[in-house]
Amino acid sequence: MQWQYKTVRIEFSGIINNRVDVLEMDAVLNRLGDEGWELVSTFMDVGELKKSGLVAMFKRPNPNQTIDLATRGVCPQCGYDLRGAAHEVCPECGWSMGVVDQTSR
Secondary structure, eight states, X not given: OOEEEEEEEEEOBOSSSOBOOHHHHHHHHHHHHHXXXXXXXXXXXXXXXXXXXXXXXXXXXXXXXXXXXXXXXXXXXXXXXXXXXXXXXXXXXXXXXXXXXXXXX
């Protein structure tokens, strides 16, 4: 699997005016962003027996797949064909293979 996915549900606060707690949402988005998660979609979750909420779906590259794709010559970030390339950085998106030059030690 090329991607890992995460789904987060944030309940609305308030009894009369259901509203998202913006500070809570910012904290969740910033924490997940720091962990490498990218927000890809949101939708409303309106329940009759439970509070309404906002569902946010995130994705990030699967670290195991990243290694596999890179060894096959495909950039795991953007899918650019790196086979035959004489460089260690994808010319399309700038992703680095992280290869250490052993000769400089």
